[in-house]
Amino acid sequence: MVRPQVPEGVHRSPRLRRAGAVLTSLSALIATSVLAGPAAAAGAGGPCDLERTGAHHSEGLDTWNSRYPRPVRSLDAVMVFLRFPDAKPKVTPRRLAADHTPATADFFEKSSYGRFRLRVHPRQNWITMPQASTAYAIQRDWNSGRRAAYLRDAIAVSDPRVDFSRYDIVYLVADPDAPGVDADATKVVNFERPIRADGTDLRRLVTVFEHHPPDRNVLAHETGHVFDLPDLYHRPEDTDNSGEWDTYVGDWDLMGSQFGLAPDPFGWHKWKLGWLDDRQVTCDRALGSRMYTLEPLGASMNGSRSGLDTRTRLVVVRTGPTTALAIEVRGRYGNDSRLCTEGVLVYRVRNDTASGDGPIQVLDGHPTSSACWSESVYPALADAPLGIGDSLAAKDDGVRVTVTGRATGGGWSIKVTRRELGS
Structure with a gap:
């Protein structure tokens, strides 16, 4: 049985x-x-x-x-x-x-x-x-x-x-x-x-x-x-379940916490579910630096279907056989109207990690600070997005993301730099 x-x-x-x-x-x-x-x-x-x-x-x-x-x-x-x-x-x-x-x-x-x-x-x-x-x-x-x-x-x-x-x-x-x-x-x-x-x-x-x-x-x-989406929270190992549940993704994506201030699904999930087209996802493959303009993930599309809007909403950097970094802009739009901090969010995705074991982990753009203590489910990640002039180095992945400014029409300008690991 x-x-x-x-x-x-x-x-x-x-x-x-x-x-x-x-x-x-x-x-x-x-x-x-x-x-x-x-x-x-x-x-x-x-x-x-x-x-x-x-x-x-x-x-x-x-x-x-x-x-x-x-x-x-x-x-x-x-x-x-x-x-x-x-x-x-x-x-x-x-x-x-x-x-x-x-x-x-x-x-x-x-x-x-x-x-x-x-x-x-x-x-x-x-x-x-x-x-x-x-x-x-x-x-x-x-x-x-x-x-x-x-x-x-x-x-x-x-x-x-x-x-x-x-x-x-x-x-x-x-x-x-x-x-x-x-x-x-x-x-x-x-x-x-x-x-x-x-x-x-x-x-x-x-x-x-x-x-x-x-x-x-x-x-x-x-x-x-x-719809085949995983749990993104971290279940504590204490017998009374009193530990931290939200260390992986904090407020980001309701598959982490139903109480989150930013419950809109990650761009990766929107791509998986078919809500973002391949034309709205840019794949960063080569070494060196490139500039991108990212439209906020939650902003409405031009037209009723996403296929009519080809502006980039997600940049993906493949970093290994089972891993990738995803980069998107989160702002106070739609389901994220109660968002704590706007900006460029970076997170790591693993395809071989099961639901509940941390298949997505948000990278903290401001690791020495926190925000929205009275409302956030995990204040340490509430200010994770990068603002203008901020930079995040994912050293284990050989990737650096820098926000260079705001583009006309609401987009965010970013620079992604890739180097060979060990160099």
């Missing part, structure tokens, strides 16, 4: 934490690992788009893992509301749906420059689970057998009322006030072998146990996993 993996889900910074389907045994279906999966063409490719590896949610993007839906079109999601015999819900499904939509769809609309639309279809009534909420022992690191029982029961009671064949994504939303519900258990559960319902394969389920109102951007984070 295949043992269940630890499902992926959001983290909560300690200082921000708030007090008939035909099924086989789900215990045997929940994967211990997620294989690389079949490939599908992802774009023109090139020397800078790291190859996809077998790492869970690999940051390689030369091909698309077709086990996951790619969000370059409209996708439909059903939102099912589950209550329990041991509790009377204090809020209605309509109120809970409003906690997440249209906010989640709006987030992706902005991030994708209109290339992706998430259409959420909330059910209007509660569906009652067969067991009390306490019977499932719901918690962050969930017992595999209890989690399997919850999923088995949820699909079984929902199937007579939901035609799963109509939807690309399934959100299972539990009554947040039931005594056995733990908000930290909000997760995406992946299956090694899909379960069948209404003639369709369910490869993963989003289990939502959020309080009302929920944590900011929590459903957008979980939906990112549905």
Whole structure:
């Protein structure tokens, strides 16, 4: 029997934490690992788009893992509301749906420059689970057998009322006030072998146990996993999980923290998902120095689709067989309207590092200072972007990035210098 993996889900910074389907045994279906999966063409490719590896949610993007839906079109999601015999819900499904939509769809609309639309279809009534909420022992690191029982029961009671064949994504939303519900258990559960319902394969389920109102951007984070994006936070090794979670990327990209001041996905992720075209990504390959003009990542495109706008939004420097440096401009646009520090952000990407192990690490342009202590999830990286005149040397990569000024029309001028390692 295949043992269940630890499902992926959001983290909560300690200082921000708030007090008939035909099924086989789900215990045997929940994967211990997620294989690389079949490939599908992802774009023109090139020397800078790291190859996809077998790492869970690999940051390689030369091909698309077709086990996951790619969000370059409209996708439909059903939102099912589950209550329990041991509790009377204090809020209605309509109120809970409003906690997440249209906010989640709006987030992706902005991030994708209109290339992706998430259409959420909330059910209007509660569906009652067969067991009390306490019977499932719901918690962050969930017992595999209890989690399997919850999923088995949820699909079984929902199937007579939901035609799963109509939807690309399934959100299972539990009554947040039931005594056995733990908000930290909000997760995406992946299956090694899909379960069948209404003639369709369910490869993963989003289990939502959020309080009302929920944590900011929590459903957008979980939906990112549905699109093969990794967790970017660092889970502490202390038994009580009280250490720092945000040392890898801080506020940058909601796959790190749902509370971040700059939750818009990294340009690397927008490229991976198909929201940036290859024409908007510049690959820096040669030794020596070159000048580039970068358009802010979050600024709106010329036209409704990114293909109509060919201005550079991302510069990538391939630094090794499994690594690359990515350079982008972050400003107070769209999802980043609460951004702490504007400027040129540099980060390292690894294609062989699994979700949760640090596949992306932000390089701090101001390592001796911090910013936004009252709001940032990790002030040490809140001022990571480079301003005009600043320079960052990634010595291990043989790369230096210097911001030389602002260009007409809002772009930022940068110089990238590459040298041979050891020279």
